[in-house]
Amino acid sequence: MSKDPVCEMMVDEKRAAATAVYQGVTYYFCAVGCKRAFEQSPEKYISKQ
Numbered sequence: 001m002s003k004d005p006v007c008e009m010m011v012d013e014k015r016a017a018a019t020a021v022y023q024g025v026t027y028y029f030c031a032v033g034c035k036r037a038f039e040q041s042p043e044k045y046i047s048k049q
């Protein structure tokens with residue numbers, strides 16, 4: 001399981017609705033909307049962790 005950096009929900013990698021690679025790290029998202037939000041300002045979500 002990985003944490004969706006946008007909504008902080010735990011996401012099963014095999015069932016993730018969307019993924020994104022940023023600075024060599026793969027992030028998993030519960031929904032495409034979360035991925036879009038992440039891509040618009042990835043630093044905002046990464047710095048939260």
Ligand SMILES: [Zn+2]
Pocket residue numbers: 004006007008009029030031034
């Ligand atoms: Zn999410």
